[in-house]
Amino acid sequence: MRKSKIIILLMGITIISINSGFDLLSDSGKAGKTGSPGEGTCTGCHTGSVLNDGTGLVTISSTDLINWQYTPGQTYSIDVNVSRTGNSLFGFDCECLSSTNQNAGTLIVTNSQTQILNATVSSVVRKNMVHTLNGGNTANSHTFSFNWTAPSTNIGDVTFYVTGNAANGNLITSGDHIYSTSQLVMPATNGILSNTQNNISFSVYPNPAQDHISVTYTALENEKASVQLFSMSGQMIEITQLQQSIGNTPTIEVQIPEIPSGVYLIQLENGASLSTQKIIIK
Secondary structure, eight states, X not given: OHHHHHHHHHHHHHHHHHHHHOOGGGOOOOSSOSOOTTOOOGGGTOBSSOTTOSSSEEEEEOSSSGGGEEOTTOEEXXXXXXXXXXXXXXXXXXXXXXXXXXXXXXXXXXXXXXXXXXXXXXXXXXXXXXXXXXXXXXXSEEEEEEEEEOOSSOOOOEEEEEEEEEEOOSSSSBTOEEEEEEEXXXXXXXXXXXXXXXXXXXXXXXXXXXXXEEEXXXXXXXXXEEEEEEETTSOEEEEEEESSOOSSSOEEEEEOTTXXXXXXXXXXXXXXXXXXXXXXXO
């Protein structure tokens, strides 16, 4: 009798261990992991590397949200790409918030790889677009697509916050790589950076930053690239130039040791293409 109890106990421990360790192959996405104000990222559960370790990338792009400027009430296509060479399972969490951290616009599911889940932060029920079970099961990278309808009125700047998970498919949460980024979207009437250009997918880390930032981007043209830092009023603070884009995802290092704390706009320009994100300097 005692031997039977021990066997049953060991079986129970094994089942609990397996269930608690399942990764993306046996689980859907989780809301509230975007790295937005009041939230953490997937590193709280998935371990194996530091956030944005440089071995992979998460980017957000749009073919019709030109220069990341929105027209109230219009619907746009959004793509989130998570990539890391050698991995074959990917997930993500994305939300769009106003400057007061309220839901901005409407996220719309367009395929079976994504779904809407809720996360309550500071009494606000935030709508999150996340992956479904096995929704990102492809080699080296995966693109998750969905739509976003802009707010019905001009509510000012809004921000997409995105976290991506490059999992190794070992059925436990160790050995995974987590990447996080954000994308500022301005009203079309803002006036800052109002020219219409092609978008560039790029990631900024760390964010918040203190004395330097690393800008990794997808090179669209074999031309020199530049990073410009603006105040929220549109005043240029800093500019760093890279003479030529080397490789598909080059990185530009920007030193910011004497810039006052606050919220800034960072603009990346590569040839005739440009894109803008919001960054916090502390």
